[in-house]
Amino acid sequence: MTVLNPKNIPLSLYIHMPWCVKKCPYCDFNSHTVPDGTLSLDLEQQYLHALVEDLNTQLEYVQERCIESIFIGGGTPSLISAHGYTWLFEQIKRKIEFRSDCEITLEANPGTLEHQPFEDYLKAGINRLSLGVQTFDTTHLQKLGRIHSANNAVDAIKNAKKAGFQRVNVDLMHGLPEQSCEQALFDLKQAVEHGATHISWYQLTIEPNTVFFRTKPILPHENTLEDIQSQGEVYLRSQGFVQYEVSAWRKEAPSRHNMNYWQFGDYLAIGAGAHGKVTLNHGIYRFQKTRQPKDYLADVPAPNIHWQHISEEEMPFEFMMNVLRLNQGISVENYTLRTGLSLEPLHAKIKKLQKQGLLRDDREVLACTTQGHLFLNTVLEQFL
Known part of the structure; x- marks a missing residue:
C-alpha cells in the first residue's frame, strides 16, 4: 500500500438523530421511541451538546479539508427543532470549514405533528429534504406502521416546495405486503406529479431484529416484483428521471452526500450509532458510535467503538461494493x-x-x- 493523501479525498459529515415517535415493523435502523412520546427541550439540548463534544474527538481526521456535505438521518431528525440545528451548525462551523455550497440534507417525517414549518429548517441552513413517504397508499402505510397518512405525504411535498426547497427527495418502497404492480406505479406517479426532484426507490427487504422478521407478512410474487421493477423504470425514464445508482433516480443534481459514500469518500460521524470512515496516511478505518442514546449521553464524548482498519485483503470488496x-x-x-x-x-x-x-x-x-x-x-x- 502506498502512502495515502487524505487531502485528495472528499469529506462529509453524518449526524444521527436516534429518536422517532413510533418504531416501524420493517425498520432495522438505530431508532428508538422518544421518551414519554415527545422530545423535551432539555433532552434536545443535552444531545446537541453531546454531538459537538463527539465532533471534537474527530477533528484530527479532518486533515485540512472542508465539509462537502452533511446528512442528518435517523430516527426522525425533524423531531429536533430548527433552532437546535441553527445552533449546531454554528458550533460545527467554528471547528470545520464548510464548502461554500455545502449540501445539507434533513430526513423528515411527512406526519404533520413531528416537524416545524419547513421554512424554519431552510432558514437554519438545510437546503435539501428527504421525505420518508414509503407509499401513498393509506392501507399500506398502516401495514408498515407509519404514523402519517397519504394526504400528509402529499402535503409534505407541496409544503416543502412552497417553503422554497428546490431539492426534495421522496423515499419510496415497493414490494410491500400484498402490493400490486398498479399500486406500486401509483406511488411513483404521486411522487412525480407532486414535485419530487429526486426519488429513492427500493424494494422492501425483511431484516433480522424487526417485527416483520418475527411475523413475516405476505409479500408479492416474484413475477409481480419483476413487473414492478421493469414498469417503474420505464415510467420514471418517461418522466425525465435519470437512474444514477441502483435505487436512486434524479431530475436534479445527484445527492452529493450519497455520491461521496458510493465513490469511497470519507465521512465523519456523530450521534448514537453513527458510522464513519476516515483515511489517514497509514490506512483507512471504519468506526461506529455507541448505539443506545442513553449510553451515548452517559459517556460524553462518546468513544469510537468497533474501530476497524480495512486490510489490503478487504479493500477490493469494500471499494467495489460502493462504486x-x-x-x-x-x-x-x-x-x-x-x-x-x-x-x-x-x-x-x-x-x-x-x-x-x-x-x-x-x-x-x-x-x-x-x-x-x-x-x-x-x-x-x-x-x-
Whole structure:
C-alpha cells in the first residue's frame, strides 16, 4: 500500500438523530421511541451538546479539508427543532470549514405533528429534504406502521416546495405486503406529479431484529416484483428521471452526500450509532458510535467503538461494493487514489467479468453493465 493523501479525498459529515415517535415493523435502523412520546427541550439540548463534544474527538481526521456535505438521518431528525440545528451548525462551523455550497440534507417525517414549518429548517441552513413517504397508499402505510397518512405525504411535498426547497427527495418502497404492480406505479406517479426532484426507490427487504422478521407478512410474487421493477423504470425514464445508482433516480443534481459514500469518500460521524470512515496516511478505518442514546449521553464524548482498519485483503470488496452501485462507475485511477493499492492484482478478475458481460469493457472506468447491475452480488463475490 502506498502512502495515502487524505487531502485528495472528499469529506462529509453524518449526524444521527436516534429518536422517532413510533418504531416501524420493517425498520432495522438505530431508532428508538422518544421518551414519554415527545422530545423535551432539555433532552434536545443535552444531545446537541453531546454531538459537538463527539465532533471534537474527530477533528484530527479532518486533515485540512472542508465539509462537502452533511446528512442528518435517523430516527426522525425533524423531531429536533430548527433552532437546535441553527445552533449546531454554528458550533460545527467554528471547528470545520464548510464548502461554500455545502449540501445539507434533513430526513423528515411527512406526519404533520413531528416537524416545524419547513421554512424554519431552510432558514437554519438545510437546503435539501428527504421525505420518508414509503407509499401513498393509506392501507399500506398502516401495514408498515407509519404514523402519517397519504394526504400528509402529499402535503409534505407541496409544503416543502412552497417553503422554497428546490431539492426534495421522496423515499419510496415497493414490494410491500400484498402490493400490486398498479399500486406500486401509483406511488411513483404521486411522487412525480407532486414535485419530487429526486426519488429513492427500493424494494422492501425483511431484516433480522424487526417485527416483520418475527411475523413475516405476505409479500408479492416474484413475477409481480419483476413487473414492478421493469414498469417503474420505464415510467420514471418517461418522466425525465435519470437512474444514477441502483435505487436512486434524479431530475436534479445527484445527492452529493450519497455520491461521496458510493465513490469511497470519507465521512465523519456523530450521534448514537453513527458510522464513519476516515483515511489517514497509514490506512483507512471504519468506526461506529455507541448505539443506545442513553449510553451515548452517559459517556460524553462518546468513544469510537468497533474501530476497524480495512486490510489490503478487504479493500477490493469494500471499494467495489460502493462504486459499482453507480451507473457511471468510477475512473480507474481513483482505485489507487482512494485505497492506496494498485489495480493490477485485480486485472484477471476484471477481465473475466468483462468477458461475462457483467463489467463494461472500458480501460478508464470501473462500471457494471446493465446485466451486471442485475447480478451485482455475483460481481461483488469476485472481489471477496
